[in-house]
Amino acid sequence: MKRISITVCLNRSTVQLDEASFVRLETYLVEAARTLALNPDRHEILADLEQAIADRCLQRLPAGQTVVSLIVLETVLAEVGEVRDTVSDSNEPRVEYIPRDTQSPTKRLEQLNEGAILSGICAGIARYFEIDVIWVRIVMVILTVLSGFTAVLIYALLMLLIPIAPIRVGSPSLGKVPAKLREATAYVRSFFEPAKT
Amino acid sequence: MLIDTKLAPLRKGLLEFVVLRIVGGDQVYVPDILKRLAGTEFATQEGTLYPLLSKLRREQLVDYEWRESELGPPRKYYRLTESGLQQLAQLDEYWQRINHTLARLGPVQTGSSFS
Known part of the structure; x- marks a missing residue:
């Protein structure tokens, strides 16, 4: 049929x-x-x-x-013709769409240096639990304040203990980190600003 | 082709200027614009033109109105706004200046050599 x-x-x-x-x-x-x-x-x-x-x-x-x-x-x-957007056609590098399940075939806790602010501990934890890195960072900041900076020591310890993820081809270099940082702060800020319509 | 890799970004950058010119000439709908551009260096397609027009509209350089059509659904007719007209005048002036600069900087002699 x-x-x-x-x-x-x-x-x-x-x-x-x-x-x-x-x-x-x-x-x-x-x-x-x-x-x-x-x-x-x-x-x-x-x-x-x-x-x-x-x-x-x-x-x-x-x-x-x-x-x-x-x-x-x-x-x-x-x-x-193919749709070409004037908005996402800007100078920003194109974000490659990578399906989630192919990102890491086996689930490993690693330091993700790409997109990291410091060493990628938060990014690694976020990927491991499949949550947005911003939440891990917020928890990290709160813990740091509450624990009287003991959390900083724990972070340092984790830096030594958790293996560093191999850098993938085409991943942003360390020079891109400030842009990532800007992005992250903009993201945090967006929670406190009324939604734009 | 090496030369085309250099010319392609130039064309891409000028497309907006060219579209403003066409819209500035008369109220047009998209197939008119495509027809005017077809066969020129700026030949383009809906997939490129619609996002561009919507950007120009967000920048309040163009606007459109719906008009009934005998052949099918109503059509969007685009026209320049007041600030669109101003920007087109500025772009025209800038283009003239670039042309003068190019002419002033050196003669173009096709086929000449430095011997």
């Missing part, structure tokens, strides 16, 4: 796709949404793109056909 067509709504138009083109279009739109993740106008841009795709599909449908085949869709997507 095979589904002959899937009717989809692309912004303000309705288009019929076959199974293969449905899957292809879904992949394209998910990829586009990911590219535009940081863009404040992403919903509008995606709606515009959907409309452009629908218009082109309807133009390109061979006479007598109502269902958009993969061949037609591929032509249309090639015309519309």
Whole structure:
């Protein structure tokens, strides 16, 4: 059994796709949404793109056909082109998307020098427990204050005891640390500021 | 191609200027802009143009209005705002200045050698 067509709504138009083109279009739109993740106008841009795709599909449908085949869709997507964002296209290095479960095949407590403020103890603990590093750092600061700086000694001890993670190719050098620090403080600050709309 | 790796960022940087020029000429919708750019050095696609236009709109340089279409759903027609017009004038002026500077700095002689 095979589904002959899937009717989809692309912004303000309705288009019929076959199974293969449905899957292809879904992949394209998910990829586009990911590219535009940081863009404040992403919903509008995606709606515009959907409309452009629908218009082109309807133009390109061979006479007598109502269902958009993969061949037609591929032509249309090639015309519309890959989504390039002006927001995330800035000078910031692109963050590679690494699925969580491939990050460390075996779970090990390590010092993560990349993205570290001091030695990466907090980052290592955060990765081990799969939580955001900021929480570990906050707990660390609170412990330091409460324990009368005993926590600093513990940190130093952990620096000696926990193995250092091998640096991955393409990981930021130590020169990037101040930027990371800025990022972290901005993140902390964002908790105390009212959300911007 | 080595030369193209040098020219590509130049084109990319100028695309915004070029789009402002087109939108400044007349109220246009996206297929018009694509058509005007097709076949030029700045030929581009919706995937690039829509994010760019939305950025220009956030910067309040362009705005759009919906217009009914006989052929399908309503269309967005873009136009320059007051500050868009000003910025276009500034960009034009700057471009002129660059051209003058280039001309002043040295003659371009194609095919010449230093012998």
